[in-house]
Amino acid sequence: MSETIQAADLTRDIPAEIREPFGAYLLYLGDDALVLGHRLSEWCGHGPTLEEDIALANIALDLVGRSDALLRVAAQLEGKGRSEDDLAFFRDATEFRNAALVELPRGDFAFTIVRQFLYDAYALPLYTHIAANATGALSGIAAKAVKETTYHLRHTAEWVRRFGGGTAESKRRAQDALDELWRYTGELFDEDAVTVALAGAQWIPNPSVLRAAWSETVERVLDEADLAAPAVKHHFTGARSGRHTEHLGHLLSEMQIVARSHPGASW
Template sequence: MSEVTNNTAILKYTLRLADDSLILGHRLTEWTSHGPFLEEDIAMSNVALDYIGRARMYYGYAAELSGDGKTEDDFAFLRDEREFRNLLINELPRGDFAYSTVRQLFIDVFNSLYLPKLMQSNDETLAAIAAKGIKETRYHLRRSRDWTLRLGDGTAESHKRMQKAIDSLWGYTHELFELDELEQQLADQGVGVDSTALKAEWLATVESILSEATLTRPEDDWVVKGGRTGYHTENLGHLLTEMQFLHRSNPGCEW
């Protein structure tokens, strides 16, 4: 059992969830005005908004838990790369439309399993954020599934790009189902979610969608992890540089 008090443990856990949402949300905003066509441009931006909104709720709660006057902006804009605890899959560059679609599919299926469990949390705020998020995730999943089917079972080029994206992302999915001491402790207390228990259903759902889309599930022959301990890919630093620049250059600015 760790020495941290429970409050600190919940704060750390909340920041992990917040970082996942913010970093993925930011990656999605990079599609704004670069979407393949107007409707998808708008859809990506709307999904981004849902994630950034979710991040704000988590950071707001983290600020409350920290009780030292920190605000949601301090967490989002004034922490450095090694202090972020997001899972690596969220920080990878947006790639082409196939790549972003596959990442969303993997994360949407994951969230469709994770959030209903978090709704059962005995921490009321986390449960409330999850209850809000799951409604949005159902729409997100429907969209990423539609596009996976359409592109996977589409032209030779779209199929090739989808399979390439799946192969490039697969090794980053294992981290979604890792549980360290902190998350194990919170799962045991009924606060956090035991994500290891979600893997079988995640695999079954993803495999069924991929198969329907004539795509192949890759072998589990490589694994990259480190997000939860602050060891990131080189991409996160670049992302933060852009995301935090305005706030750091103009401390306290509002618009």
């Protein structure tokens, strides 16, 4: 096991001075992708049409694949002999570092799409920056994420416009989703010791720059959809340091039960 890991050291290009914050940040990225991918996978077999069912499953697979790659690097950086699967299936809720936005129950189709849209508008400029500024394995993972997310955003933005320009009910449901989700978006741009250190080293965008890029995309699409960005005074925060909503534990109990019931199983 340790020989395999040494054979492909994915962390060798990460400068010594940012290895610690980057290890923490990889859990932000990897857990966002894993938890959101799992939420999307809940639609499998329940999508509104056969085509959209496949589209959601495709996006879910992209996200789970992304988390697999990111958590593999995170596990190597951690250096405790854990694998990406250990991180995904044997951590408890308080050890997850995803933003609360991605753990909220999937809701109706409008809620799922609006949430995915808000995430995609964040992920695209984020991974674009990482692809251009990070080195080694991270740059490659980010470049793949950019390619995938470019399509995800095209798909979800198209749906947001359809909701807004569709029926009174589709518009109401999209606006309800926005009103509910908006207070969870601020956390994506929170500054903490990890993001400040990495932004200082240019590996990730400055949170305020990232927020500006996100706002530009979101405002443009909401404007086209004739939907309103809600005004929120206080945003939810704390999930990045392990203080999650009640929903993450339930999600993990379902996602982790097979791995925990049969530890070490393979197929």
